[in-house]
């Protein structure tokens with residue numbers, strides 16, 4: 579046992595068991611998404627591609643997610659955001675079933691050309707307080723399987739409210755509208771991007787980020803999220 583483990587013992591985020599943040603038993607509480615869906619109509623769609631009739635010119639072309647956003651994952655993601663970022667994240671990466679990441683290969687094999695990972699940015703003051711952007715950490719993890727260069731073309735102009743706090747779709751839309759600004763049109767034009775985020779709730783964050791990239795000339799915009807609510 580390391581000294582660090584003696585000084586700061588780990589307790590399982592699911593059951594309180596001493597020794598790990600995600601104990602062997604609680605790994606079973608992680609719920610993997612078997613089926614993918616279309617972001618716009620929420621109906622199932624092979625490999626998460628947006629149905630041709632649901633496609634928007636300035637929208638998301640496809641989305642993949644790994645987990646269902648259940649209570650256990652909610653606790654894990656909260657602790658990744660606020661306290662134990664790297665330690666918990668490392669454990670989560672170790673326990674993710676490799677077969678659940680197989681579907682990522684699909685993005686790799688598309689004939690659309692090279693992709694860039696664009697993590698959803700945080701509002702600058704939030705980033706300063708937290709010290710890191712969890713979406714960027716997640717993108718670095720996915721990068722092991724897809725090896726897409728990471729970019730940071732988007733900036734967050736609006737300190738948006740948490741989408742989960744807003745009840746109506748209209749309020750959520752208004753909250754996100756104009757939230758992102760794309761820098762350097764020249765670097766974006768004609769390129770393909772995969773937006774990365776931790777949790778998908780309504781999809782308005784991703785849609786708004788896609789709009790900013792596409793209005794700056796991006797060709798295809800896909801999304802990859804850790805969990806879907």
Ligand SMILES: [Zn+2]
Pocket residue numbers: 590591592593594595600601602603604
């Ligand atoms: Zn446990």
Ligand SMILES: [Zn+2]
Pocket residue numbers: 616617618619620621628629632
């Ligand atoms: Zn659809």
